[in-house]
Amino acid sequence: MAEPVTADPDTGGVTAEPTPPPGRPSVRPGRRRPPVRRALELSLLLAPALLLFAVFVLLPIALAVYYSLYRWNGFGPLSDFVGVENYRRALADPVFDRAIWHNVLIAVLSLLIQLPLSIGLALLLNGRIRGRAALRLIVFTPYVLSEAVTAVVWLSILQPNGVFDQFLTAVGLRGSIHEWLADGDIVLYTLFGVITWKYIGFGIILMLAGLQGIPSELREAAALDASSWQSTRYVTLPLLGPTIRIWIFLSIIGALQLFDLIWIMTLGGPAGASTTMATYLIDHGFRRYQFGYGSAVAVLLFTVCFLFALAYQRFALRRDTAGAVDRAMR
Amino acid sequence: MTSTAAVAPAKMPRRPRRVGPALRYLAALVIVAVTVVPLLFVILGGFRTTAQINQSPAALPEPWVLSNYATILTSADFWRFLTNSVIIAVVATVVAVAFGSMAGFALSHYRFAGREALYTLFTVGLLFPLGVATLPLYLLLRQIGLLENLMGVAIPQAAFSLPVTIVILRPFMTAIPGELADAAAIDGAGRLTYFWRILLPLSRPALVTVSVLAFVTSWNSYLLPLLVFNDQSHFTLPLGVATFQSQYSQDTARILAFTALSMVPALAFFSFAERRIVGGLTGSVKG
Structure with missing residues (x-):
């Protein structure tokens, strides 16, 4: 992520300073200007972004840590200091444990089902096919819809005896009809299905972009003396590695933070069967006015995401990220 | 095989x-x-x-x-939700892109102590989900009187879009050759003139990408409006759709019509900016 910075004349790199040819004034901006003016420019440019970021992103997160040490309903003074009690309570609450488990389950299911599906469909769509542009547009459409709209769409479709059940009946699968959102054993898988519907297009587009980055000579050369399965397995997939690793990262972070869709479709129910960390947080923080406790949950959620991101960055992404942003913009 | x-x-x-x-x-x-x-x-x-x-x-x-669609299109609610969504998304986008490009300029064209640390700070911001900050954010907005105010959603939304904006813009601006700045300086243009007259126009592709990202993020957001707005007259489209669904749960046809209509802006915007959205998302996520 940190790009190598080229020789830095302003920070005392005396030796790095190439002497300008005599008679030709140094015109490199950033030098030869009064330092006061420079400082003024800098603060003018940086202050708005920094202020905004500090007040609305950093401060609330710091406050969350602070509030998490109190028992507090969001009104009146913070007086009931309880230390790490909120954290202990959250970790001991079986509902919260289940919420974490649900997040993990969604993440694992994504890896097992969405990842192969995205790659496979991208490989198929990457071949010669009529109307490819239109196809991509269509595949990507659900991703553009908000989770709120997606949730309402599927609430209508999955109504008991609704269009989905009718469809199953029509194709002779009447026996497999369930109460998709009311059955505690099923609901999480139903939600996973909806999530897959919404996000698979993103995976496919991402993989297609990755496939496009593989020089076609390589694939053609591989096709000369390998079966299509072999050339896919030993040439295409390894070269797709960076894209796959990015997808995994985004998918897991997304799974850990899942909220909108579930909140609208089930409110985390029935009986906590589809609670996630985020719905648990909003449920306790806002609906029950447990601001201290909710903050502790928020900090836990953030810690989980942060540790995962750090570990993933260190072990999986490191070799991919150098200069990745520049490449992406080309 | x-x-x-x-x-x-x-x-x-x-x-x-x-x-x-x-x-x-x-x-x-x-x-x-x-x-x-x-x-x-x-x-x-x-x-x-x-x-x-x-x-x-x-x-x-x-x-x-036709009556379902007609009722909704002639009701004030739908248009109000739509207007609120537009106002919030536009403000959030303008603020994020304006502040982000200024910061991106400073972080790419000036050398100063702590520059990389600052950039890293914004990068780490990519990892802060809005969800984590909502409880304190809500209290903060209550304190400064921004609850039930469209800006109470737009401004934090802009703040949370800053990281991705800066992470995309800074490398782009760094890649713009320094000779241009030199040439501008020879012609007597100040740093800020250079920024405004030369760098920003040259950064157009990246600016479009970050604008689209900020706009779509704000347009689709649900959690923050859910917490900040209680009064239906402030609702945004996602919030409106979800509320409408629970209010009229008996009237399936009306829900479907409302949902269909609320998809229209996103789909229209998408078909118009498809290349930018796809490029922006697949590109930006590699940061």
């Missing part, structure tokens, strides 16, 4: 097309069906009555009913 390939006669044209176009088209067909049918159900359902839908959920409108 492997074995057929191995025994294929050597003279056969060796293009790796053994999967066969048939399978490819079948897969494409399935994808399109799975994607489009639910959306069609919603759109067509809006043209039916609830009684029709209850009787036979999967049928076509018979006869076509």
Whole structure:
């Protein structure tokens, strides 16, 4: 992520300073200007972004840590200091444990089902096919819809005896009809299905972009003396590695933070069967006015995401990220 | 599949097309069906009555009913939600891109102590989900009197869009050759003139990408409006759709019509900015 910075004349790199040819004034901006003016420019440019970021992103997160040490309903003074009690309570609450488990389950299911599906469909769509542009547009459409709209769409479709059940009946699968959102054993898988519907297009587009980055000579050369399965397995997939690793990262972070869709479709129910960390947080923080406790949950959620991101960055992404942003913009 | 390939006669044209176009088209067909049918159900359902839908959920409108759409399009609610969404998304985008490009300029064209640390700070901001900050954010907004105020959503939204904006813009601006700045300086242009007259126009592709990202993020956001707005007159489209769904849960046809209409802006925007959205998302996520 940190790009190598080229020789830095302003920070005392005396030796790095190439002497300008005599008679030709140094015109490199950033030098030869009064330092006061420079400082003024800098603060003018940086202050708005920094202020905004500090007040609305950093401060609330710091406050969350602070509030998490109190028992507090969001009104009146913070007086009931309880230390790490909120954290202990959250970790001991079986509902919260289940919420974490649900997040993990969604993440694992994504890896097992969405990842192969995205790659496979991208490989198929990457071949010669009529109307490819239109196809991509269509595949990507659900991703553009908000989770709120997606949730309402599927609430209508999955109504008991609704269009989905009718469809199953029509194709002779009447026996497999369930109460998709009311059955505690099923609901999480139903939600996973909806999530897959919404996000698979993103995976496919991402993989297609990755496939496009593989020089076609390589694939053609591989096709000369390998079966299509072999050339896919030993040439295409390894070269797709960076894209796959990015997808995994985004998918897991997304799974850990899942909220909108579930909140609208089930409110985390029935009986906590589809609670996630985020719905648990909003449920306790806002609906029950447990601001201290909710903050502790928020900090836990953030810690989980942060540790995962750090570990993933260190072990999986490191070799991919150098200069990745520049490449992406080309 | 492997074995057929191995025994294929050597003279056969060796293009790796053994999967066969048939399978490819079948897969494409399935994808399109799975994607489009639910959306069609919603759109067509809006043209039916609830009684029709209850009787036979999967049928076509018979006869076509326009009243659902008409009622919603003539009601104040839908337009108010739409307007609120637009105002919030525009403000959030303008603020994020304006502040972000200024910071991106400072972080790419000035050298100062702590520059990399500052950049890293913004990068780490990519990891802060809005959800984590909502409780304190809510209290903060209450304290400064921004609850029930469109800016109470737009401004924090802009703040949370800053990281991705800066992470995309800074490398882009760094890549713009320094000679241009030199030339501008020779002509007597100040740093800020250079920024405004030369750098920003040259950064247009990246600016469009970050604008689209900020806009879409704000447009689709649900959690923050949910917490900040209680009064329906402030609701945004996602919040409105979800509320409408629970308010009229008996009237399926109206829900479907409302949902269909609320998809229109996003779909229109998408078909208009498709390349930017796809490029922006697949590109930006690599940061």
